[in-house]
Amino acid sequence: MPRYFEATTVFNFTWDQVARGFWQKYPNPNSKHVLTEDTVIREVRSGKLFSKRLIRKTNPSPKWAERFVTTKNVNIVEESIVDPINKTLVTYTRNLGYLKVMSVTEKVIYKESDEHPGKTVAIRSAWIDSQIKGFGRAICAFGYERFKKNCNKMVGGFNYVLANMFPPHTITSTAHNVVTTKSKLKDAAKSASELAKARAAPIYASLHPNQS
Amino acid sequence: MNSIGDACKPLKDEYDACFNTWFSEQFLKGRTNDSMCEPLFRVYQDCVKKVMKEQNIEIQEVEKDLLGTNSERKVPPKKS
Numbered sequence: 001m002p003r004y005f006e007a008t009t010v011f012n013f014t015w016d017q018v019a020r021g022f023w024q025k026y027p028n029p030n031s032k033h034v035l036t037e038d039t040v041i042r043e044v045r046s047g048k049l050f051s052k053r054l055i056r057k058t059n060p061s062p063k064w065a066e067r068f069v070t071t072k073n074v075n076i077v078e079e080s081i082v083d084p085i086n087k088t089l090v091t092y093t094r095n096l097g098y099l100k101v102m103s104v105t106e107k108v109i110y111k112e113s114d115e116h117p118g119k120t121v122a123i124r125s126a127w128i129d130s131q132i133k134g135f136g137r138a139i140c141a142f143g144y145e146r147f148k149k150n151c152n153k154m155v156g157g158f159n160y161v162l163a164n165m166f167p168p169h170t171i172t173s174t175a176h177n178v179v180t181t182k183s184k185l186k187d188a189a190k191s192a193s194e195l196a197k198a199r200a201a202p203i204y205a206s207l208h209p210n211q212s
Numbered sequence: 213m214n215s216i217g218d219a220c221k222p223l224k225d226e227y228d229a230c231f232n233t234w235f236s237e238q239f240l241k242g243r244t245n246d247s248m249c250e251p252l253f254r255v256y257q258d259c260v261k262k263v264m265k266e267q268n269i270e271i272q273e274v275e276k277d278l279l280g281t282n283s284e285r286k287v288p289p290k291k292s
Binding site for chain 1: 213214215216220225226227228231235236239240242244245246253256257260261264269270271273274275276277278280281284285287288
């Protein structure tokens, strides 16, 4: 039985921005394991863009898996369909080779968020499977945990690329500065009053020597 | 980003630049004619497909359609 994983992420970028950034998400600081990326299919059919990319990653195996996997690199195929009218980008990614040892399939649907206008929601599903007799369950559990851990890294890397391509408006950073200045002032006031209280305590005590 | 073949890298860069412009300025704005980058794509593909063959990557396996077909993996029914 394959292990199934699901997660939803909200990106603070419009769907158009996410779709544009999708093609440029490598390299990013979290993608050092991605070695190459090539487009091998690209065509427009009934108004939608169909693409396939071949991505090569290093995927160091844990010690116990070395008996099943002899190379450190794995090839991955990423299919995608962009629908510019309904504003959806769907990706479907699978590994080539070593499918019996462990197959990881991931589907992500990027669409405009209903709850947060101007933001994009990504619904991620993943299936981790292994057909190795006696080890399948352990391999799936390992693959599942690793996928879950890598999920945050993938989102972080993509966000980094998006923030570089579409820097937040200065207006937001000004607002942010106001907030920080305000809270700094508050902090300063708070510590001043605490300092005053601390200094006042011995004076108070000396004035009321009979109170403990 | 690097290409699977070092020799294909300049062709890839040229094509990717063209594609990104086309995607933002044409495709997302409803103009779906994709002839703009076609010549660049063709030379880049010749290069990549040659390298794939050299590296024994099964092109058929890579080009197989799964997304949007019946072979797509299914979301398991929710446990209640």
